[in-house]
Amino acid sequence: MPEEKIEKKPGVCIPWEEKNKEYEDIKGDKELVKKVWEDIDNMAYIYIWFCLIAA
């Protein structure tokens, strides 16, 4: 069965839901890992779109 595609919302390059599947188990603070992942992922998104829109 093909894997369900996770929609990329504006502001996202690699959704946390997709990245999270790669972790077998997060032993500590999962929300912290999620937040930092999303913050940096958002910067990558802004960079790609900034190149298109304004550079």
Added chain:
Amino acid sequence: MAEDMEKLYNERLERYVTAMNNEKPDKVPIRPFVAEFVAKYAGYTCQEVTHDFNLAFDAVQKFAKDFDVDAVVGNMVYVWTGMTEANSTKYYRVPGIDLEADESFQYIEPQDEDVAHMRADEYDALIDDPTAFLANVWMPRIMKDSSKGDYRSNLAWLKGGIAMMQYFAGFGVQGEALKNGSGTVSAIAGALKAPCDILADKLRGYRQLSADFFRRPDKVIAACEALRPHMMYNAYATADPTKTVPITVWLHRGCAPFMSYQAYEKFYWPTLKQIIIDLFEMGWQVLFYAEGDWDKNLKYTAELPDRSIIYHVDRGDIFEVHKAVGDKFCLSGGIPNDLLTYGTPDDVRAICKKIIDGVAKDGGYIMDAGAIVQQDAKIENVRAMVEFTREYGVY
């Protein structure tokens, strides 16, 4: 911040915001979009202000200290070629590298299908996942080094991202320097283009897009719709979080003769209109920077909610625009750039008087040139525009 500087800043901010709300402030606000002009004024070359944003910031600060203006853009030389060289962008001609040091940068748009940054058969890939398309197809295609898939390619991506972060951080510092150093407001924030302009400028190229209007119209409409939420997101993610100053949409190919009214109505306007309405509902005004002559499109612009935009007039007839939409929106601009280059200070004072008398009587007008002011403008003419407006434009 010194008390007198803070007072000056607050007066200017209130003047600027009042006018943008289409109301009458104490004086006509002055908000010149000075680009390479500041290099000429501060004694830099175009290469210096285009390639080193700190020199551009310095030049804007010198201008803001010496000219009694209410608001400026922190750096109106909008492409930092240090960044575009770091990520090996193909499509610019850079002053001091490809051009003489005192020429302004140029964008080279692909003119044929075989060199288009997005091919005709790639619409579905863009529509399906715009961000993935940009990362996997568009970026490698517009970067000199990325197609090599090697050390240079990997570093080009890395260096481009680092450069952007450096530039963004610099803008924050520049805003504070303008506020504290000369009491000047940073006029705009946020990156926005119309989806159809993105297709024309950076993806398909204008010639190819014009053919697509007839050969694959449904794909063009779907692509504009797919780009719309991303244009929207990028606009508010980079906007002024206090929602005080507007987000500028730089309008390129929507006006005649680039596009027929039928094409505008079908392809260009629906997504642009929705973005402006959505941003306004979120609390942001949009500076509708109508490059060229947009007078014939006024019936569409008039559909927007009152005060949702500041309508900037370039080569249109500002008096006709005022008649048509002056009761709905604040206007800005209208001073012909060729007059700033070839005219005399008396010519400039005369047109400023005519515009203030004809358009600004009830408020809702911001003094500026029609287009960004580059190195060809005479310093005495820009000075005449600013000094005359300050003296005559008092309510």
